[in-house]
Amino acid sequence: MTDILSASFRDPSGFLFHRDGVLLRQINQVYAEDYARLCDSGLAERLVDKGLLIPHAEGDDEPLRPDIAHRVIRPELVDFISYPYEWSFSQLQDAALATLRIQKIALKSGMTLKDASAYNIQFHRGRPVLIDTLSFTTFEEGMPWVAYRQFCQHFLAPLALMAYRDVRLGSLLRTHIDGVPLDLAATLLPTRTKLKPGLAMHLHAHAASQKKHQDRRKSAKAETRIPKTTLLGIIDSLAGAVRGLRWNPVGTEWGAYYSDTNYSDESLSRKRDLVADLLGRIDAKSVWDLGANNGFFSRVASDRGLSTVAMDIDPVAVEHNWREVKQKGETAILPILMDLTNPSSDLGWDHAERTSLQGRGPTDAVLALALIHHLAISNNVPLSLLSRFFARAGRWLIIEFVPKGDSQVDRLLATREDVFPEYHREGFEAAFQQDFEVVQRQDIEGSQRTLYLMKRR
Amino acid sequence: MKITTLTMTGLIMAMLLVSAPAQAYIDPGTGSFMIQGLIAGVIGAGVAIKLFWHKIKAALTGKSAADPDDD
Numbered sequence: 001m002t003d004i005l006s007a008s009f010r011d012p013s014g015f016l017f018h019r020d021g022v023l024l025r026q027i028n029q030v031y032a033e034d035y036a037r038l039c040d041s042g043l044a045e046r047l048v049d050k051g052l053l054i055p056h057a058e059g060d061d062e063p064l065r066p067d068i069a070h071r072v073i074r075p076e077l078v079d080f081i082s083y084p085y086e087w088s089f090s091q092l093q094d095a096a097l098a099t100l101r102i103q104k105i106a107l108k109s110g111m112t113l114k115d116a117s118a119y120n121i122q123f124h125r126g127r128p129v130l131i132d133t134l135s136f137t138t139f140e141e142g143m144p145w146v147a148y149r150q151f152c153q154h155f156l157a158p159l160a161l162m163a164y165r166d167v168r169l170g171s172l173l174r175t176h177i178d179g180v181p182l183d184l185a186a187t188l189l190p191t192r193t194k195l196k197p198g199l200a201m202h203l204h205a206h207a208a209s210q211k212k213h214q215d216r217r218k219s220a221k222a223e224t225r226i227p228k229t230t231l232l233g234i235i236d237s238l239a240g241a242v243r244g245l246r247w248n249p250v251g252t253e254w255g256a257y258y259s260d261t262n263y264s265d266e267s268l269s270r271k272r273d274l275v276a277d278l279l280g281r282i283d284a285k286s287v288w289d290l291g292a293n294n295g296f297f298s299r300v301a302s303d304r305g306l307s308t309v310a311m312d313i314d315p316v317a318v319e320h321n322w323r324e325v326k327q328k329g330e331t332a333i334l335p336i337l338m339d340l341t342n343p344s345s346d347l348g349w350d351h352a353e354r355t356s357l358q359g360r361g362p363t364d365a366v367l368a369l370a371l372i373h374h375l376a377i378s379n380n381v382p383l384s385l386l387s388r389f390f391a392r393a394g395r396w397l398i399i400e401f402v403p404k405g406d407s408q409v410d411r412l413l414a415t416r417e418d419v420f421p422e423y424h425r426e427g428f429e430a431a432f433q434q435d436f437e438v439v440q441r442q443d444i445e446g447s448q449r450t451l452y453l454m455k456r457r
Numbered sequence: 458m459k460i461t462t463l464t465m466t467g468l469i470m471a472m473l474l475v476s477a478p479a480q481a482y483i484d485p486g487t488g489s490f491m492i493q494g495l496i497a498g499v500i501g502a503g504v505a506i507k508l509f510w511h512k513i514k515a516a517l518t519g520k521s522a523a524d525p526d527d528d
Contacts, residue, residue, distance in 0.1 A: 011482050105526050115483055146481045149489035201496050209495070210488030224494035233504035234496055
């Protein structure tokens with residue numbers, strides 16, 4: 001069984017495809033020379049050694065399109081593909097800086113990045129890496145950076161908006177698949193950003209230049225020559241502009257969640273032991289922790305070596321989680337931003353360039369701790385639909401039922417009418433019976449909550 | 458004869474102007490190219506001074522600039 005990856009069509013240099021479940025990349029003849037330079041110059045090896053480029057193996061796999069093929073390589077697999085609109089501020093910033101570092105190293109080896117798409121960066125074992133081995137081309141002395149516009153749209157503009165206007169503007173990347181248009185960013189940014197040299201040049205003046213030259217029919221290539229040392233200076237200047245952007249993660253509803261719940265330290269650690277015990281009973285390699293907050297319980301899974309995606313709706317929580325990943329050098333956990341009431345959908349050309357959350361599943365095990373009341377009560381999702389959602393997401397489900405009478409549920413019901421007559425333990429179990437069988441049921445001491453281990457039917 | 462030469466020159470010039478860099482499959486954008494030229498002018502002097510300074514420093518200390526990616 002073979003199929004070409006639906007996002008892999010823009011660059012004529014090659015494409016990704018699956019054959020019998022194995023991910024392969026066909027390199028086309030037009031890219032043969034660049035590929036040889038990438039390997040022979042030692043650039044590929046250097047970048048792989050620095051953890052900036054995904055490693056690949058050269059085998060004797062048959063190409064999918066032999067008529068245009070040069071060779072086929074096997075890239076190392078990334079556990080979970082995430083998208084820039086699912087990253088916290090620092091994740092996007094780190095991806096931007098990785099891209100610029102790669103570009104600098106490439107320039108010093110006589111090559112250059114021909115694209116700077118944020119989608120070419122993935123978080124792999126706790127670090128941003130370039131997954132597109134075909135992004136490099138031979139550097140022509142004097143040439144400006146072909147991917148400069150794309151870099152500014154994919155990274156600089158959204159980061160500036162997140163830092164200077166509102167962190168939620170990162171979601172503009174979801175509506176603008178090729179990055180935030182610079183004129184839009186320039187309009188939305190506060191005027192004082194024009195006084196920041198990096199943003200003044202790379203964003204405001206850049207947007208103005210685009211506007212000025214939008215009707216030109218000829219290439220500016222012959223007119224614009226930049227010495228390599230100056231081009232490296234421009235990359236440094238971009239890196240300075242990116243590094244200079246700061247966002248302080250405070251002030252959302254969830255920021256201090258664990259210091260503001262009805263769990264004491266003791267019962268929190270008891271719950272953690274319980275989750276660890278349940279995870280130990282199942283044959284899972286991958287976990288999605290839905291509503292993960294700062295990843296406290298995700299780490300029960302990732303510390304056991306399970307590849308864990310920690311999803312939360314709150315940018316502050318995801319930011320804290322990512323900072324912890326970096327600080328501890330963790331490799332098995334990936335924090336991402338996800339609104340489960342409106343999860344990432346299929347996007348892009350023919351609805352197929354970027355995959356929905358469920359399309360990237362199923363995972364082995366789903367953790368849904370202190371989550372169900374938010375979906376069932378705040379978002380009015382019937383329990384039977386929740387059961388179906390979780391059953392699509394994973395084979396195993398570790399779920400905490402939070403009943404009425406619990407202070408967190410009462411808080412949600414305090415300002416609204418209770419239209420949830422089925423929302424009780426028996427109703428929950430009856431609804432989930434349709435998709436799951438209960439393997440274990442455990443009351444959580446010191447609370448009215450119950451923890452379940454369920455297996456999909 | 459003159460016209461032919463002129464036409465040829467014109468054609469070559471036109472080809473040079475429109476030829477895309479190898480494998481540039483995304484549109485770099487004319488405005489994005491032009492602004493890089495301007496920025497190069499702005500920071501070019503700074504880059505030259507920096508390089509000069511690094512050279513002096515390297516000559517004095519015997520050590521080259523410490524960029525971990527310079528290897």
